[in-house]
Each structure stands twice: as structure tokens, then as C-alpha cells.
Amino acid sequence: MVHFGQDLVKIRKAYGHKSAKSFYEMLAKKGLECNYQYFVKIEKGSAFPSSVIVNQIAKCLKTKDANALILSFCRNQFSSFDYLFKESNQEEEKLEEVISKANQGQRYLSVMQINALAQTKSHYFLFLILTLSRSALDIRELKTYSIKKSVVNDLIKAEIAFEQDGLIYARSTEFRFPKEESETISKAYGKFDDWDMEFGKNFKFQNLVNKMMIRRISPRYLSLIKNQIDSISDIVRLSDESDNRYNNEVLHLHISLNRGQLPG
Incomplete structure (x- = not known):
């Protein structure tokens, strides 16, 4: 299974992960169900992953990378018939050229x-x-x-x-985006905030929810409200499929919660 491990390492590096640890943590968050020690053995070629594990890893990757990983697994599983699982060399070279230009890491x-x-x-x-x-x-x-x-x-x-x-x-x-450490960055971020408000309208997004509320509340509920808003943001952030083909909708979410004092 050495070749599979080598291909897995290539994909990991293409995603901008220099260490197996960071790549494993990303996969684990998305559903990989094996421990880190076992994952390292897979990369080194000293462990033979099951189709279940390979499937879990593939679901965390982009479609082309998932396909390449599964083909690599099949070539190793059925070495006598590896000719059935050959990829186009031309396509591989083109993909490698694009990956080399596009750093997929943060x-x-x-x-x-x-x-x-x-x-x-x-x-x-x-x-x-x-x-x-x-x-x-x-x-x-x-x-x-x-x-x-x-x-x-x-x-x-x-x-x-x-x-x-x-x-x-x-x-x-x-x-x-880096922290606001200069006036130049602060001014730019001010522009981005204004333009963010216009993004959905500019591309004719359908308005699904439009709510506005001004009311007095007890301060003891403020942390609960903020936690619920954070939960909504987390749901949106995690609501994409690992296979990008199914991520057909784009959401434009803007939440602004402000507090203050009024007379009376």
C-alpha cells in the first residue's frame, strides 16, 4: 500500500498541509474515523486502510482529488489489474500545474x-x-x-x-484577512463592510429573511442571544458538502447586533 500512502501525501501537500497532523485534524473534523497513529501508518505505507476509511477521506476532498485517491486505492487493491485504473497522464500534468500555482492552504x-x-x-x-x-x-x-x-x-x-x-x-x-493593525487596513475594511451589504443585491440574490427589531431586554439574556447568533453562523459555515458539485446555493448572511442606552 506504499503507493497509496505516497498519493495521500501528495494530496495533503497540495492542500497546503506540511504536516500529517494538521491534515488529519482537518479530515477528522469532517468525518474521518480513525486515530492519528493509524493515519500516519497509512501515509507511510505500513497500514492497509479499509474501503470505509478511504471513502471517509475521499468525502473530505474535492471531487478530482477524491477520484484520484480512490483510483490509487483500487490500483493497490487490484495490482494485477492496475491498468484498469490508470489516469490520463495529460490530465494529471495539467492538474499538477494548476495545483502548483494555486496554494490551497490558508x-x-x-x-x-x-x-x-x-x-x-x-x-x-x-x-x-x-x-x-x-x-x-x-x-x-x-x-x-x-x-x-x-x-x-x-x-x-x-x-x-x-x-x-x-x-x-x-x-x-x-x-x-489580517487584523486591523494600520489605518490603511482599517480604511479598506470599512469599504469591504459597505460592499458586503451590497453584494447580494448586486447579484440579484433572493431575499429569504428580513427582520429588524428594537426592544428593551434584560442584560442576563444578552449572552444567550449572542450564543444563538454564533450557532446560526456555525451552521451556515458547516453547511457545505465535501463534494462541491452539491453546493449549488450561495448564502449572503449579515447579522448586526447592537446595544445601547435610551432615555426613559
Whole structure:
């Protein structure tokens, strides 16, 4: 099972996990049911995983990676018939080229990249579209959303995106925003907050819930209310399938809870 372990390590590194520990923790959160020691043995090729374990790992991966992992498992299981489970070398080389350009691990945006996004609303919206996209975007498709090629070029120059064969990819699907440590970043975040409010309307999202309430409450209920809001946010954050083909809906959730004092 050495080859399967090697393929698993390749996938792990492609997802930006330098250590088996961090990759295992990610998989465990998504449903992998084996201990860390056993997982390490699988990577090293000293343990032979069951189809159940392989299936659990595959469900945590993107479709192409899941398919590659299952094919690797089948090649090892049925070594005498491994020719049945060969992948196209051309497709593999193309996938490796894209993966090498796209760092799938978490990356903090630099000040230069934040400034690039803060240029216009189109820059910021293109960034959101790319990081939410399940596949590469055709440049021609972006024109229907009034996003100019110059905006695409700005994000490529800032190393937020890259272009290949007329398709646009995000360099990472897990960009993270750094803390507000300068006035420049604070001003940019102010713009992003305003543009976030416009995102759903700009792309004609259907309004599902619209509630507003101003009322007096007992302070002892405040922590309960905040916990319930956090629970809603967690549900939305965890409501995607491991197979991106089934994540057909995009939700735009904005919750603002404010407290204060009024006379009377």
C-alpha cells in the first residue's frame, strides 16, 4: 500500500498541509474515523486502510482529488489489474500545474493585496466570486457581471488570482484577512463592510429573511442571544458538502447586533 500512502501525501501537500497532523485534524473534523497513529501508518505505507476509511477521506476532498485517491486505492487493491485504473497522464500534468500555482492552504492577505481589493467594488466582488467558485471562471463569463479585464489583471498582478488557458483561478480558496493593525487596513475594511451589504443585491440574490427589531431586554439574556447568533453562523459555515458539485446555493448572511442606552 506504499503507493497509496505516497498519493495521500501528495494530496495533503497540495492542500497546503506540511504536516500529517494538521491534515488529519482537518479530515477528522469532517468525518474521518480513525486515530492519528493509524493515519500516519497509512501515509507511510505500513497500514492497509479499509474501503470505509478511504471513502471517509475521499468525502473530505474535492471531487478530482477524491477520484484520484480512490483510483490509487483500487490500483493497490487490484495490482494485477492496475491498468484498469490508470489516469490520463495529460490530465494529471495539467492538474499538477494548476495545483502548483494555486496554494490551497490558508493564506493571509498582504497589505498590498488588500489595497488591490480596495480599489473598487468590482475588485472586491471578483475576489469573493473567485474564492466561492467551485471551478475556474471563464473570462468571458465575468463580462456578464460588468467586471472588466483590467480588474482581472489587477488581481493577477497582486497574486490573488492567475490565468491559464483563458480561465481564471484563485491562488487560494482560503484567503484570510489580517487584523486591523494600520489605518490603511482599517480604511479598506470599512469599504469591504459597505460592499458586503451590497453584494447580494448586486447579484440579484433572493431575499429569504428580513427582520429588524428594537426592544428593551434584560442584560442576563444578552449572552444567550449572542450564543444563538454564533450557532446560526456555525451552521451556515458547516453547511457545505465535501463534494462541491452539491453546493449549488450561495448564502449572503449579515447579522448586526447592537446595544445601547435610551432615555426613559
